[in-house]
Amino acid sequence: MSYFFPIIIIMANYRKEFSKIYDQCINKIYRFIFLKVSSEEIAQDLCSETFLKGWEAYKNNPKIKNPSAFLYRIARNLVIDYYRAKGRTQFVSPEVVPIIDPNPGLEEKAVLNSDLGQVKAVLADLKEDYQNVIVWHYLDDLPIPKVAEMMDKTEETTRVTLHRALKALKEELDKREVKEV
Amino acid sequence: MVTEKELISKLKELRQIKPEKEWVSLAKTSILGETPGFYLFPFLKLPSASEGGRRKFTFFAPALAGLVSVLIFFGVFAFSQNAVPGDFLYSVKKIKERSQSFFVSEQERPQASLESAQKRLKELTKIAETNQGKKLPQAINEFQASASEVAKSFSKTEGIGSNSEAIKKIVELDKNKQILEQTLATKIETEELDNTYKNLAEYLISDFGTRTLTEDKEEVLSQMKELAKQEKYLEVLELLPLINE
Numbered sequence: 007m008s009y010f011f012p013i014i015i016i017m018a019n020y021r022k023e024f025s026k027i028y029d030q031c032i033n034k035i036y037r038f039i040f041l042k043v044s045s046e047e048i049a050q051d052l053c054s055e056t057f058l059k060g061w062e063a064y065k066n067n068p069k070i071k072n073p074s075a076f077l078y079r080i081a082r083n084l085v086i087d088y089y090r091a092k093g094r095t096q097f098v099s100p101e102v103v104p105i106i107d108p109n110p111g112l113e114e115k116a117v118l119n120s121d122l123g124q125v126k127a128v129l130a131d132l133k134e135d136y137q138n139v140i141v142w143h144y145l146d147d148l149p150i151p152k153v154a155e156m157m158d159k160t161e162e163t164t165r166v167t168l169h170r171a172l173k174a175l176k177e178e179l180d181k182r183e184v185k186e187v
Numbered sequence: 188m189v190t191e192k193e194l195i196s197k198l199k200e201l202r203q204i205k206p207e208k209e210w211v212s213l214a215k216t217s218i219l220g221e222t223p224g225f226y227l228f229p230f231l232k233l234p235s236a237s238e239g240g241r242r243k244f245t246f247f248a249p250a251l252a253g254l255v256s257v258l259i260f261f262g263v264f265a266f267s268q269n270a271v272p273g274d275f276l277y278s279v280k281k282i283k284e285r286s287q288s289f290f291v292s293e294q295e296r297p298q299a300s301l302e303s304a305q306k307r308l309k310e311l312t313k314i315a316e317t318n319q320g321k322k323l324p325q326a327i328n329e330f331q332a333s334a335s336e337v338a339k340s341f342s343k344t345e346g347i348g349s350n351s352e353a354i355k356k357i358v359e360l361d362k363n364k365q366i367l368e369q370t371l372a373t374k375i376e377t378e379e380l381d382n383t384y385k386n387l388a389e390y391l392i393s394d395f396g397t398r399t400l401t402e403d404k405e406e407v408l409s410q411m412k413e414l415a416k417q418e419k420y421l422e423v424l425e426l427l428p429l430i431n432e
Contacts, residue, residue, distance in 0.1 A: 021219050028215055036206040047325050054214045054278045060219055091332060125197045144198040159430060180188050
């Protein structure tokens with residue numbers, strides 16, 4: 007019984023520390039996943055799972071060096087698993103088409119056609135390394151050395167990847183612009 | 188043609204993508220079991236690891252905070268039980284189910300996966316009956332994923348072929364699925380599950396083929412073989428109670 011309260015206190019401390027990590031990272035991790043899956047429900051589902059797994063690991067090892075990088079790693083793996091599972095189970099037969107509205111609503115159309123919607127769509131089509139380097143550097147404001155650490159690459163290689171990623175994004179956007187014209 | 192500067196500025200605008208505040212707070216509650224109690228009652232505030240216990244506090248604080256956490260925790264879970272895919276509380280329901288599945292043994296997995304698939308099917312039926320078209324694709328996806336889990340769990344457990352209770356439930360699942368397909372006037376693809384019916388049917392036929400059977404049961408076995416030839420594997424499984432008596 008004498009061990010009971012110290013355990014409660016230790017767990018409460020871990021919970022409080024992880025709660026801070028949650029508050030700091032939730033928006034970034036959610037955005038990171040959302041940009042890859044383009045669905046609010048799926049992003050919420052994968053994001054919850056990321057933090058659930060993160061919390062399970064943190065309880066056992068609260069000395070995780072870089073919790074944010076750790077959560078990104080979990081999120082990346084979950085997204086990969088999600089696409090694998092999606093590839094394995096066919097979504098739905100073509101007969102279901104009448105049930106799902108194939109024509110987006112006016113509001114959705116407006117978003118898709120907007121510049122921002124296009125950037126989002128093109129970004130989602132880039133290869134994974136390009137997406138990650140762009141999101142981490144330009145959206146999360148991580149400096150190149152940190153991005154290099156997350157990507158497990160040298161700073162020089164990361165700079166080159168970032169340059170190529172931006173170029174690929176620009177080229178694809180220009181292509182789509184020309185098609186529309 | 189966009190310039191690099193314009194492109195970077197557009198990328199930065201993507202920072203607008205944020206999760207719903209209510210979801211953020213609910214997900215946090217369900218993951219950490221954290222409740223507003225810590226903030227409503229400042230005296231319950233616990234020292235953080237970095238503060239290293241410098242501040243004095245009472246042993247009642249964590250116990251009371253724990254109680255409040257548990258009450259809110261269960262409250263949220265209770266409300267989430269009726270959630271369907273696309274609902275605000277659905278992810279809470281899924282987290283709860285996932286947490287429970289950690290404690291399921293390998294032997295119990297087929298039964299648990301079948302129950303889970305039945306739940307997904309009920310959600311799908313509820314959505315179809317209440318005409319919530321927008322939620323339908325996600326619900327179908329959820330059901331297909333759970334059907335795939337059923338297929339996996341049945342492939343892992345040895346001797347499942349003679350488990351008539353599990354086979355009865357799998358037949359029931361498919362019948363309910365067929366009823367729903369009629370309502371939706373569409374077929375829900377569950378290829379892995381269909382392969383499981385085939386494997387189970389073939390297993391049963393070969394298993395009973397090695398046994399000494401009464402005349403009546405021999406008759407049932409030959410019916411099973413005939414149905415298997417016609418690829419009516421589910422009907423083969425339906426005959427199991429007759430031969431397993």
